[in-house]
Amino acid sequence: MHLVYEYMCNGSLDQWIYCRDKLLVLGxxxxxKIILDIAKGLTYLHEGCKQKIVHLDIKPQNIxxxxxxxxxxxxxxxxxxVGREQSQIVTTMRGTPGYMAPEWLNSTITEKVDVYxxxxxxxEILCGRKNVDRSxxxxxxxxxxLFKRMSEDGELLDLVDKYNEExxxxxxxxxxxxxxxxxxxxxxxxxxPSMSTVVNFLEGKMDDENKYNFSNPPAPAEVETLGHQTDTATLIPSVLSGPR
Structure with missing residues (x-):
């Protein structure tokens, strides 16, 4: 069997958002638009197919x-x-450290791991940097x-990509x-939120019946998420995805 993919001449997203080359600038x-495209893609996987498809490895290298x-x-x-009738699934840990939701610690997940x-x-797109930067x-x-701290201090403007004038x-x-x-x-x-709720918000289609509040969300809690502050030595190499 052969898989045929559309040729994507601009490569993967990570080449554009981490780069300091002024010739590779995304306004x-x-x-x-890229954020909206990703949200629409995930909405299709979660809600538009006969069975839900949970991607489990959303990261810039895979966009x-x-x-x-x-x-x-x-x-x-x-x-x-994932069957439509299943609200949760139990599965072996898989994904890329740094992008994995906290519930992976219990190995019981939903499509909301993709939302995380x-x-x-x-x-990363908005700040122009990697989620973990040891430099x-x-x-x-x-x-x-850093986002949690800046949010609580009212200093989110300082997080906007400093290398991009637009x-x-x-x-x-x-x-x-x-x-x-x-x-x-x-x-x-x-x-x-579900990914469809995110899409509706980005497209300005939220209505009064949808009570989800994007205007004043709490800052994310500082937790020991996988690949963030947790030792990843116990993770199974065969199901961990590295950079591609």
Whole structure:
């Protein structure tokens, strides 16, 4: 059997959001569109198929960009099919350290693990940095912890990608998008929005019947998430995904 993929000439997202080369610059509108594309892709996987598909490895390396910077979710090597009647599943731990939701510690998960990973990716896109950067001082190395601290101190503007003038000029809008990430990074999976709710919000389609509040979410809790502050030595190598 042969798999045929659409050619994505701009490669993976990580090459663009971590790069300091001024020739490889993604502006605010482009980044916003990429975030929406990822959200739509995950909505289709979770709600648009006969069985739910939980990707389990959402990260910038698995987001591919075409010539117009339309984003596609790729690499389903760790994904899992879930019946519509199943509210939770028990499965072996799999994913990439740093993007794995706290509930993986119990090995009982839902599609909301993808929502958590999506929240991490959104922060990376908006801040222009990796979720773990060992070149920074220890207190700033972990993006989620830094985001929590900056949110509580009212200093989120300082997190906007400093290497991109257009991002800086739209800093207020970028900070509003960070609130979407905060909603997706809640420790209790039931408090995270569905991906379809995220899409509706990004497209301005939220109605009065939807009570989910993106305007003032709590800052994500500082927890020992897998690959963040937890020792990953006990993780099974065969189901951990490294950079691709």
């Amino acid at each position: 605010w509108q482009c980044r916003r 591919l960009l075409d010539e117009n910077f339309n984003a596609r979710v790729s690499d389903f090597g760790l994904s899992k099919l 990973s999506f929240g991490i990716v959104v922060l 920074l001082p220890e207190e700033d190395a972990h993006l989620v912890s 991002m800086q000029s739209h800093a207020a809008e970028v900070v509003e998008m960070m609130k979407v990430a905060a909603c997706c990074l809640q420790v209790e999976y039931a408090r995270r």
